[in-house]
Amino acid sequence: MRKSRSKKRFLLPDPRFQDTLVTRFVNNLMLSGKKNKAFGIFYETIDIVADKTKEDGVVVWKRALSNVTPQVEVKSRRIGGANYQIPQEVRPERKIAMAIKWLIFYAKERKEHRMSTGLASEIIAAAKNEGAAWKKKEDVHRMAEANKAYSHFKIN
Secondary structure, eight states, X not given: OOOOOOOOOOOOOOTTTOOHHHHHHHHHHOOTTOHHHHHHHHHHHHHHHHHHHSXXXXXXXXXHHHHHOOSEEEEEEEETTEEEEEEEEOOHHHHHHHHHHHHHHHHHHTOXXXXXXXXXXXXXXXXXXXXXXXXXXXXXXXXXXXXXXXXXXXXX
């Protein structure tokens, strides 16, 4: 028998915008426990986004995050010796986690001089419904649509 479920830890809001979602993003951006550096990169990114788009940087970032957030995903299930990709709705917490990880991953892949500029350009692209992170979301949705025939094999 498994142990009881672990308690959900609540995050403190970040110092500049008083938003827990920003803290969650920074925690994913952080490497080797360097949280101050991660906050510096994020704030610099928001400033770059605000300069380039002439809008509030946090609003553009939240729009990009919502554009990259997936609604469905496929999960593998073995039935009768065959593996099926079964489409499922994504839990709300997982939706945000996937969107954050995709934005950061594809910003790193851009190979720009600084992480803040790469992240800023990925955020601006995602806010306009383009860019690699947005394409990843579209691919996940397309995969779920293609495997809709197996949706009766729901995973409980």
